[in-house]
Amino acid sequence: MGGTFDPIHHGHLVAASEVSTQFDLDEVIFVPTGQPYMKNTVTSGEHRYLMTVIATASNPMFTVSRVDIDREGVTYTIDTLRDIRSERPDADLFFITGADAVAQILDWKDVQQLWDLAHFVAVSRPGHDLSVSGLPESEVSLLEVPALAISSTDCRSRVGRGSPVWYLVPDGVVQYISKHHLYRGPASRDETAPVEEPVSVDQPVSVADEPASAEPAAPVGSDRVSEIQ
Numbered sequence: 001m002g003g004t005f006d007p008i009h010h011g012h013l014v015a016a017s018e019v020s021t022q023f024d025l026d027e028v029i030f031v032p033t034g035q036p037y038m039k040n041t042v043t044s045g046e047h048r049y050l051m052t053v054i055a056t057a058s059n060p061m062f063t064v065s066r067v068d069i070d071r072e073g074v075t076y077t078i079d080t081l082r083d084i085r086s087e088r089p090d091a092d093l094f095f096i097t098g099a100d101a102v103a104q105i106l107d108w109k110d111v112q113q114l115w116d117l118a119h120f121v122a123v124s125r126p127g128h129d130l131s132v133s134g135l136p137e138s139e140v141s142l143l144e145v146p147a148l149a150i151s152s153t154d155c156r157s158r159v160g161r162g163s164p165v166w167y168l169v170p171d172g173v174v175q176y177i178s179k180h181h182l183y184r185g186p187a188s189r190d191e192t193a194p195v196e197e198p199v200s201v202d203q204p205v206s207v208a209d210e211p212a213s214a215e216p217a218a219p220v221g222s223d224r225v226s227e228i229q
Ligand SMILES: Nc1ncnc2c1ncn2[C@@H]1O[C@H](COP(=O)(O)OP(=O)(O)OP(=O)(O)O)[C@@H](O)[C@H]1O
Pocket: 002, 003, 004, 005, 006, 010, 011, 012, 015, 096, 097, 098, 099, 100, 101, 102, 123, 124, 125, 126, 148, 149, 150, 151, 152, 153, 154
């Protein structure tokens, strides 16, 4: 599953879990993009990679690949799939994508060659039509997944204006965002969103200031999570 993951949220995780079950996958590899195509990334690849590691650590079937963040230049899925293929020459590869992303797929780089490298699974997403016309049925499967109206844009915007992101993203990711002061600057805010309490860049933001009773216990995770946090 490729994505900017800025930050990774439960919409990504539920989609991956559903596809994994429905298609009887052995592993789901989350691949954070390097420099995403036509998208302004506000957070470094390393932060996005580590948040993805934290979010997936409790599921032994979930792994995270650095192939895109370690490759220079714009990330294209053709390169992602070639790299993953060279690491796993005998695997049947599936590429998981959401309804919004798959709507653009016919414009992706070398799209005809993409079909040879993987089978694509497009999942439903609130606010986006999954019945995209023109997609080759033999190459792209469509799957309805539980509807979670969560987006990374909204998560960044919420942090920027001091609203909680608990339960939208995994607990460890909330803690990582707070500890590393992510998404506090003006560039992270969605100017169309209602501003509840404007915060200045210097002002502490409330993700770290939830009432003690609202603070969940430390997330389940492996040693690598406590090391990187
Ligand atoms: N809530 C969701 N339900 C289903 N699929 C999703 C959901 N959120 C994201 N996806 C899919 O996951 C992949 C990675 O998404 P991405 O990292 O760009 O997150 P995003 O929430 O769309 O981010 P942003 O708001 O910054 O555009 C894309 O294929 C996207 O369509």
